[in-house]
């Protein structure tokens with residue numbers, strides 16, 4: 297068995313509804329592990345709890361209960377140390393200083409992540425090269441297309457050379473060439489040994505990349521296993537696509 301890079305144990309996160317003041321669970325009692333070089337993906341409808349889960353296991357949100365270990369280090373007890381091995385990519389149009397170059401942006405974020413000063417320039421150049429932005433590294437982030445920005449977000453997630461990278465919907469809103477570039481990049485990172493946690497509404501992303509699929513709905517895991525296993529679970533033909541399998545069970549996943 298390959299090394300475990302992340303272990304999430306019984307993670308729950310409650311939110312309080314501003315109007316009713318009632319609390320409800322966004323995710324409940326989720327446990328899983330990610331091994332070196334493995335792509336673990338979470339698939340489920342809008343509001344299923346995917347982003348909440350990623351935030352709860354990356355120190356963006358404190359889980360209501362549960363523990364997370366990154367390379368054996370408890371994230372809640374030792375957040376700074378644990379995050380040295382973690383890259384997080386939430387993506388989107390924001391997140392960078394528009395009037396600074398891509399390179400300067402990444403150097404800034406590397407410093408925030410406590411990357412050693414002597415390693416910053418090298419790590420940033422390497423991250424930019426990995427996402428194929430080295431030749432435009434000195435242009436301002438404001439001049440980047442959506443696809444380039446998304447790759448810059450991934451580079452930001454790589455500046456500390458993490459053992460595990462979390463990607464929340466990395467291909468959303470991108471043209472097909474950019475989607476394929478991101479898929480190739482994720483594959484390359486996994487092949488180099490990085491553990492990956494991926495969410496996507498694009499079933500082709502999941503079919504192409506995932507070693508293990510978790511079906512999530514109403515904050516709970518309904519199924520975990522292989523692509524073939526998902527098809528059996530959904531009772532569709534083995535020749536069916538993941539999209540077919542997903543559609544066959546989407547109502548069940550939406551139920552709370």
Ligand SMILES: Nc1ncnc2c1ncn2[C@@H]1O[C@H](COP(=O)(O)OP(=O)(O)OP(=O)(O)O)[C@@H](O)[C@H]1O
Nearest residue numbers: 311312313322340341342343344345346347348349
């Ligand atoms: N900050 C918040 N405060 C209160 N409720 C929230 C907050 N963030 C998310 N929620 C609620 O928690 C549930 C899970 O949301 P989450 O964003 O994690 O789902 P998701 O699976 O990422 O959905 P999507 O596919 O649309 O990105 C939803 O009911 C959502 O409305």
Ligand SMILES: [Mg+2]
Nearest residue numbers: 346347348464
């Ligand atoms: Mg989300």
